[in-house]
Amino acid sequence: MISVRHLTKHYRVHEKDPGLLGSLRSLLHRRHHDVVAVSDVSFDLADGEMVGFLGPNGAGKTTTLKMLSGLLYPTSGEVTVNGFVPQRRERAFLSTVTLVMGQKQQLQWDLSPADSLLVSKAIYGISDADYRQRLGELTELLEIGKVLRKPVRKLSLGERMKCEIAAALLHRPSVLFLDEPTIGLDVSMQQNVRRFFADYNRRHGATVLLTSHYMSDVTALAKRVLVIDGGELIFDGDLQGLVERAAPWKLLKLQCSEPLDRGRIERFGTVELCDGLRASLRVPRKAVTETASAILAHLPVEDIAIEDIPIEEVIAEVFRAERRVKVQAAEGATPR
Ligand SMILES: Nc1ncnc2c1ncn2[C@@H]1O[C@H](COP(=O)(O)OP(=O)(O)OP(=O)(O)O)[C@@H](O)[C@H]1O
Secondary structure, rough: OOOEEEEEEEEEEEEOOOOOHHHHHHHOEEEEEEEEEEEHHHHHHHHOOEEEEEEOOOHHHHHHHHHOOOOOOOEEEEEEEEOOOOHHOHHHHHHEEEEEHHHHHHHOOOOOOOHHHHHHHHHHHHHHHHHHHHHHHHHHHOOOOOOOOOOOHHOOHHHHHHHHHHHHOOOOEEEEEEEOOOOOOOHHHHHHHHHHHHHHHHOOOEEEEEEOOOOHHHHHHHOOEEEEEEOEEEEEHHHHHHHHHHHOOOEEEEEEOOOOHHHHHHOEEEEEEEOOOOOEEEEEEHHHHHHHOOOOOOEEEEEEEEEOOOOOOOOHHHHHHHHHHHHHHHHHHOOO
């Protein structure tokens, strides 16, 4: 169980003008300002839940994950992870959690993954029998048998990432914080890694909080999402609920037997595309079935497909809407 209450993090940033003069001035008069990276965030995660953590660049995702895994002290607020306060970094806590950061390498460059895994075995005090069993399982699931003995610097990005994951999970953590675990991987490798985490969650009942800019990671692994923007939590709930709230339409894609002009299809919905034999319309979710029937009855349509708005667009719309609300609130507050 993870409990997060009013979690807030401010970074103190040192300001310096450019150039030598700027450096000298900053030695004499140090100026600072505070960056609010995370502001009053609260949520709970139940044991075994897999939850997506979404937000645009700089929203506060990594900062939150670092506080949850005990790498950063919160400015205020409380966090408990399986009953532990992360920043105390107790041994029992550290053997419960792991943080996988796709953008940061944790394996030693000149050693082989096998050597780094042996170091982890010693650090976590894993018995020989457990080590053999876990290494066997990770090697099989991640298909890394052939690369374990090569120096890390000679591995491809995908091979390295899979070895990073093996090293991060050797101590069999029950809480996984995954920060962009598939970044830079090709599509098939992304799928392998996703499948691996889904499998790990099933086998070991692990709780997983995952950030990714690849929406397919999130849709494949998480039913529930937390959405953060400008350090504030703006949504916590079902991914499908978010889609329905932010995008109450569907797309009707038409393939026609003769070219259509815009005027003929406009009455059925908002035209997104009208290009010779192909057209696509945005239609309110509730009216999809009757609109599709009307189109089939009145237009020379050979094929019709009903699709959800791509999830990337839905999320982008959530952020746009949130910013509009903030701008309106700020404008309302400005004295005239
Ligand atoms: N060490 C730091 N010192 C000062 N500011 C920081 C530091 N780390 C992050 N920030 C700032 O805090 C805010 C949140 O950053 P964070 O890395 O948590 O965002 P993020 O959601 O993980 O972004 P991304 O998706 O780009 O990785 C940003 O404005 C960032 O510039």
